[in-house]
Amino acid sequence: MxxxxxxxxxxxxxxxxxxxxxxxxxxxxxxxxxxxxxxxxxxxxxxxxxxxxxxxxxxxxxxxxxxxxxxxxxxxxxxxxxxxxxxxxxxxxxxxxxxxxxxxxxxxxxxxxxxxxxxxxxxxxxxxxxxxxxxxxxxxxxxxxxxxxxxxxxxxxxxxxxxxxxxxxxxxxxxxxxxxxxxxxxxxxxxxxxxxxxxxLIYSSIRTDQDTQRLSIPTRIGVRHPKLSLVIQKMEANIEDPISPSVLAQDVGMSTRQLERLFRRYLNRSPKRYYMELRLQKARNLLMQTDMSVINVALACGFASPSHFSKCYRSHYETTPYRERGSKSGKP
Missing domain, CATH: 3.40.50.880 (Class I glutamine amidotransferase (GATase) domain)
Structure with missing residues (x-):
């Protein structure tokens, strides 16, 4: 045509x-x-x-x-x-x-x-x-x-x-x-x-350098709840120095128990568990993409003890941080 x-x-x-x-x-x-x-x-x-x-x-x-x-x-x-x-x-x-x-x-x-x-x-x-x-x-x-x-x-x-x-x-x-x-x-x-x-190009939404690359938190988690989104935003911004659930709850005008119920209802996990998964995901990125030592990766993700870091990592990914680092060269 x-x-x-x-x-x-x-x-x-x-x-x-x-x-x-x-x-x-x-x-x-x-x-x-x-x-x-x-x-x-x-x-x-x-x-x-x-x-x-x-x-x-x-x-x-x-x-x-x-x-x-x-x-x-x-x-x-x-x-x-x-x-x-x-x-x-x-x-x-x-x-x-x-x-x-x-x-x-x-x-x-x-x-x-x-x-x-x-x-x-x-x-x-x-x-x-x-x-x-x-x-x-x-x-x-x-x-x-x-x-x-x-x-x-x-x-x-x-x-x-x-x-x-x-x-x-x-x-x-x-x-x-x-x-x-x-x-x-x-x-x-x-x-x-x-x-x-x-x-x-059939490109109807031209973005500027003021637009951010990731989907909004509500879109990513599939839930539109302002307080939940705000807590997750605070978690993502404080990986190296994690904030306690009680402080997070206080920051958004909730009790710790209310925050717990909110996470259970919408994300089927506790705030503590969700925060841990965010920290472990960052740790995995650092292990796979940098030459940082495992100890430094642990510190960068809020783990004071390398042994605790290794235990949490193995529980979530079914491998140790050292083995993950060893598989780096074979990453797809």
């Missing part, structure tokens, strides 16, 4: 021509990569000429496999770029293993020339490891927030869907690449063009 093609009129004299270099890491997220690339392709179609061009690169060149198992062929190794190019590092599963010394050295060299650098999905880790986010704001996929915050204290980590801090950009993964690229298109060309691209 022939679609009606309506081009958004942009004065060619002011429209920039920009080149993007997508660096594909092993097991990168195809959704994050494709979302960004499609925005550029559609923008070109809407304005009627190649305002944007792109190249796919990878360390060593050749084929790269995404997290879904599909193989992509890159167009070359990590070559020298022009100063006005933009690098988009595409991360995904187990980004630490995909981060090499060669990649970090290349990023530092290109950044020193003034090249803009962005990280899609988990690639903020690569940028931070290269020192490109020191003193800057950034974001990363929510599953990697705990480990990132522990390793890179000099980076101001947010929970936004995307962040642009001068010539550094980062996204939280998934469709957040679309939100970042629409913002870039609006800055480069016009708000009208960005909205036209969103329309083509």
């Amino acid at each position: 022939q679609a009606n093609k309506k081009k958004t009129e942009i004065p060619k004299a002011i429209a920039p021509k920009r080149h993007y270099v997508f660096v594909l890491l092993d097991r990168f997220s195809m959704l994050s990569f494709a979302s960004a690339l499609e925005c550029l392709r559609i923008a070109n179609r809407m304005v009627g000429y190649d305002a944007y061009s792109w190249t796919l690169m990878s360390e060593g060149g050749g084929d790269v496999t995404c997290s879904a198992g599909t193989t992509f062929t890159s167009e070359g190794d990590l070559d020298e770029l022009q100063r006005d190019d933009t690098i988009m590092v595409c991360g995904g599963v187990n980004v630490q293993a995909a981060t090499s010394k060669k990649l970090l050295a290349w990023l530092r060299r290109e950044a020193r020339k003034g090249v803009r650098v962005g990280g899609l999905c988990t690639a903020s880790y690569v940028m931070a490891k290269a020192g490109l986010l020191d003193g800057k704001r950034a974001t990363i996929h929510w599953e990697n927030i705990d480990s990132f915050a522990e390793e890179f204290e000099e980076v101001t980590l947010t929970k936004s869907v995307f962040v642009i801090d001068n010539n550094r950009m980062s996204t939280a993964g998934g469709t957040s690449s679309i939100d970042l690229m629409l913002k870039i298109l609006a800055n480069d060309l016009s708000e009208e063009l960005a909205n036209a691209v969103a329309d083509q």
Whole structure:
């Protein structure tokens, strides 16, 4: 079927021509990569000429496999770029293993020339490891927030869907690449063009850098109860120094017994149990995504005793923290 093609009129004299270099890491997220690339392709179609061009690169060149198992062929190794190019590092599963010394050295060299650098999905880790986010704001996929915050204290980590801090950009993964690229298109060309691209993508809710990446607590737990949501929010914000159920109850104007009944009714567990599961989930993230010692992981998750931590971990995950750490290399 022939679609009606309506081009958004942009004065060619002011429209920039920009080149993007997508660096594909092993097991990168195809959704994050494709979302960004499609925005550029559609923008070109809407304005009627190649305002944007792109190249796919990878360390060593050749084929790269995404997290879904599909193989992509890159167009070359990590070559020298022009100063006005933009690098988009595409991360995904187990980004630490995909981060090499060669990649970090290349990023530092290109950044020193003034090249803009962005990280899609988990690639903020690569940028931070290269020192490109020191003193800057950034974001990363929510599953990697705990480990990132522990390793890179000099980076101001947010929970936004995307962040642009001068010539550094980062996204939280998934469709957040679309939100970042629409913002870039609006800055480069016009708000009208960005909205036209969103329309083509059937993307009706454009998010800004003020939007957070995770679903609200009521949506996540499937319960809309303001006091329950507030207590869970306080729990999530105080993992390293847990708050007692009595204090949590007092903070929301309830008795400890009322809080207990509230959790039993809606979540089928006690406040203490729910809090413990939150702490153990963070511990598992740190064990799988960082090289922190088991003792330090325990302390970061509010356990004063390594033996108590190990006992709780085994009870919940049916394995010990040490064995979990040992299985890290085989993580899917």
